[in-house]
Amino acid sequence: MRKSLLLALMAGLVAAAVPAMANEGAEPAPQNWAFHGVFGQYDKAQLKRGFQVFREVCSNCHSMKLVAYRNLADLGFSDDEIKDIAAEKQTQDGPNDQGDMFQRPARPSDHIVPPFPNDQAARAGNNGALPPDLSLMTKARPGGADYVFALLTGFADAPAGVTVPDGMYYNPAFPGHQIAMPPPVADESVTYADGTKATKDQISRDVSAFLNWAAEPELDARHALGIKVMLFLFVLTAMIYAVKKKIWADVH
Amino acid sequence: MSSTKFDNKVVQWVDDRLPIFSMLKHDAVDYPTPRNLNYWWNFGSLAGVMLVIMLLSGIILAMHYTPNVNLAFTSVERIMRDVNYGWLLRYLHMNGGTWFFICVYIHIFRGLYYGSYKAPRELLWWLGLVIYLVMMGTAFMGYCLPWGQLSYWGTTVITNLFTAIPVVGDSITTLLWGGFSVDNPTLNRFFSLHYLLPFVIFALVFLHLVALHTTKSNNPLGIDVKGPQDTIPFHPYYTIKDLLGVGVLMILYLGFVFFDPNFFAEPTNYVPANPLVTPPHIVPEWYFLPFYAILRSVPDKLGGVLAMFGAIIVFFFLPWIDSSKVRSATFRPIFKQVFWIFLIDCLILGYIGSQPPEGIMVPLGRIFSVVYFAFFPLLWVIGKVEKPRPLPNSIALPVLKAGQAGHAEKPLEKA
Ligand code: HEM
Numbered sequence: 001m002r003k004s005l006l007l008a009l010m011a012g013l014v015a016a017a018v019p020a021m022a023n024e025g026a027e028p029a030p031q032n033w034a035f036h037g038v039f040g041q042y043d044k045a046q047l048k049r050g051f052q053v054f055r056e057v058c059s060n061c062h063s064m065k066l067v068a069y070r071n072l073a074d075l076g077f078s079d080d081e082i083k084d085i086a087a088e089k090q091t092q093d094g095p096n097d098q099g100d101m102f103q104r105p106a107r108p109s110d111h112i113v114p115p116f117p118n119d120q121a122a123r124a125g126n127n128g129a130l131p132p133d134l135s136l137m138t139k140a141r142p143g144g145a146d147y148v149f150a151l152l153t154g155f156a157d158a159p160a161g162v163t164v165p166d167g168m169y170y171n172p173a174f175p176g177h178q179i180a181m182p183p184p185v186a187d188e189s190v191t192y193a194d195g196t197k198a199t200k201d202q203i204s205r206d207v208s209a210f211l212n213w214a215a216e217p218e219l220d221a222r223h224a225l226g227i228k229v230m231l232f233l234f235v236l237t238a239m240i241y242a243v244k245k246k247i248w249a250d251v252h
Numbered sequence: 253m254s255s256t257k258f259d260n261k262v263v264q265w266v267d268d269r270l271p272i273f274s275m276l277k278h279d280a281v282d283y284p285t286p287r288n289l290n291y292w293w294n295f296g297s298l299a300g301v302m303l304v305i306m307l308l309s310g311i312i313l314a315m316h317y318t319p320n321v322n323l324a325f326t327s328v329e330r331i332m333r334d335v336n337y338g339w340l341l342r343y344l345h346m347n348g349g350t351w352f353f354i355c356v357y358i359h360i361f362r363g364l365y366y367g368s369y370k371a372p373r374e375l376l377w378w379l380g381l382v383i384y385l386v387m388m389g390t391a392f393m394g395y396c397l398p399w400g401q402l403s404y405w406g407t408t409v410i411t412n413l414f415t416a417i418p419v420v421g422d423s424i425t426t427l428l429w430g431g432f433s434v435d436n437p438t439l440n441r442f443f444s445l446h447y448l449l450p451f452v453i454f455a456l457v458f459l460h461l462v463a464l465h466t467t468k469s470n471n472p473l474g475i476d477v478k479g480p481q482d483t484i485p486f487h488p489y490y491t492i493k494d495l496l497g498v499g500v501l502m503i504l505y506l507g508f509v510f511f512d513p514n515f516f517a518e519p520t521n522y523v524p525a526n527p528l529v530t531p532p533h534i535v536p537e538w539y540f541l542p543f544y545a546i547l548r549s550v551p552d553k554l555g556g557v558l559a560m561f562g563a564i565i566v567f568f569f570l571p572w573i574d575s576s577k578v579r580s581a582t583f584r585p586i587f588k589q590v591f592w593i594f595l596i597d598c599l600i601l602g603y604i605g606s607q608p609p610e611g612i613m614v615p616l617g618r619i620f621s622v623v624y625f626a627f628f629p630l631l632w633v634i635g636k637v638e639k640p641r642p643l644p645n646s647i648a649l650p651v652l653k654a655g656q657a658g659h660a661e662k663p664l665e666k667a
Binding site for chain 2: 066135142217221222223225226237240241
């Protein structure tokens with residue numbers, strides 16, 4: 001319902017305000033997502049591929065602090081797989097009996113270990129730009145997963161007359177059109193375990209869906225429960241309506 | 253008081269000592285209600301239902317929430333991710349605020365259309381407006397709690413307005429902040445007040461109902477009840493009708509909770525608060541937007557603040573401003589049209605409030621703010637010059653006639 005409303009509005013606004021939008025990011029084109037709509041549910045295989053992209057590419061720069069390794073069970077990973085994924089990263093723990101902090105492999109109960117110990121280190125590693133935490137990215141930008149997809153596939157050569165400073169990249173999907181993130185994905189940037197052809201489009205789509213899951217892990221449960229609640233309410237309200245008619249019959 | 257006799261001995265025993273059952277019978281069962289109330293009369297009980305939902309979901313949220321600038325944002329996300337059905341609780345509360353305001357706005361405009369603020373219901377109207385004011389305070393402080401970017405910057409912008417008040421303005425703002433900017437003390441006092449005020453609202457609603465049951469309900473014809481033929485007992489007629497309203501409201505409200513829970517939310521509030529980064533557009537929640545538009549339409553800060561508060565306070569004076577003795581707009585041809593213009597003006601102001609204050613929005617904001625305030629003196633003039641249509645003799649007559657003519661249902665009395 002939000003989409004069609006927004007679309008109608010957008011069509012009007014875009015038509016009226018194209019010149020005024022130079023500084024805004026272009027409206028992201030709506031994509032077909034398995035999780036959209038009342039009956040929408042995540043495509044587990046896609047989320048798994050998306051996680052692979054995150055793990056191999058994005059997590060070199062971006063943190064995802066609100067998601068714990070144990071949450072990956074939602075994507076269909078087994079307990080052992082999750083243990084192995086977590087154990088790849090070292091995290092600080094302590095103090096131990098001697099009062100010292102120490103490094104240990106991460107456990108399923110730990111949250112995803114960030115690539116940098118703090119924001120300053122993250123900036124220092126990225127030409128002064130801070131790669132934002134990706135846990136809530138699709139909820140924190142208008143357009144959600146559509147926006148992330150448009151951003152990842154939107155890198156282009158700057159048009160004539162536009163100079164892009166060193167360390168910046170031209171991307172019309174981004175507000176201001178210049179982003180400090182180098183294009184993170186290209187054809188074949190990953191090799192999918194499930195044999196899916198890893199085009200840039202496919203990779204971007206998968207990781208966008210994965211980010212949507214990271215932001216709204218409850219979506220599957222929410223939609224499933226919602227349908228039951230709605231059915232119940234429709235029947236209940238219809239029954240109340242019938243009783244109301246009967247009770248009021250003698251007043252009119 | 254306890255003159256009623258009950259068959260059940262235990263009930264009778266309690267009632268002789270504490271007449272709750274007599275009161276229930278008097279105010280919720282036998283209570284004589286005009287027989288012609290239309291569906292616009294459902295929104296009071298619906299607002300009450302929303303208040304209860306807000307209290308219950310809020311109390312459970314508060315068990316998991318942490319009012320500290322370093323933890324608040326993550327604690328809300330922990331509710332969403334780690335508390336059993338925490339996402340449901342939070343979305344119920346978040347969307348509940350919206351639907352509470354929708355009900356209350358319809359309720360207020362219903363009162364405006366049918367002249368429910370006129371004698372003898374002035375106190376009832378004022379209590380309602382006080383509830384509305386406290387609700388706005390509650391919602392404003394609630395929005396601060398998740399400590400996202402708009403929580404922080406919205407709080408900063410709005411609390412800063414108080415500095416415009418001469419002499420005491422700075423002290424008031426410092427008191428609100430608990431320091432020299434929006435920070436941890438602000439969050440703590442807002443949480444405390446956000447927990448307290450809903451109970452104040454609850455008490456005010458009780459008084460609102462006492463006043464209602466003293467003057468009795470107004471009705472779509474706006475004429476007084478003349479006798480028993482004009483009324484029906486509250487139960488079962490209005491209990492079932494109110495229940496039907498609850499069913500429809502729940503379908504809409506829960507539809508958003510389950511299928512588009514962030515429809516009314518701003519994405520920017522999912523970015524944790526950062527005092528060093530000002531978001532490009534700072535917008536309050538939708539229910540404040542018309543007043544936000546009025547605030548920004550006045551070039552002077554103090555003037556803007558006065559206009560914004562004045563836009564609400566002026567409603568307290570309606571019983572005197574409106575010079576017409578006829579209550580219902582049904583019989584007031586000119587007022588009826590001006591009412592719809594005023595309503596549309598409020599919606600347009602809401603849209604303007606949601607846009608950045610640039611370009612065409614600035615003059616538009618001014619024009620529609622002037623229209624807003626012009627409504628009130630106009631109301632006085634209309635009452636003097638308008639020739640109302642003849643009023644029916646009683647409530648019972650037209651209703652019974654319609655019934656005999658074979659109308660199964662009285663149509664929703666709208667315009
Ligand atoms: C008059 C009724 C109430 C209104 C209008 C109201 C409004 C709001 C609003 C607008 C929010 C921000 C929602 C968000 O973006 O997350 C909020 C948050 C919150 N409210 Fe209320 N509220 C009410 C009653 C209560 C009560 C009775 C309690 C409990 C004592 C409560 C506890 C909380 C808590 C803990 C939060 C922060 C968690 C969150 O952001 O979801 N509220 N409230």
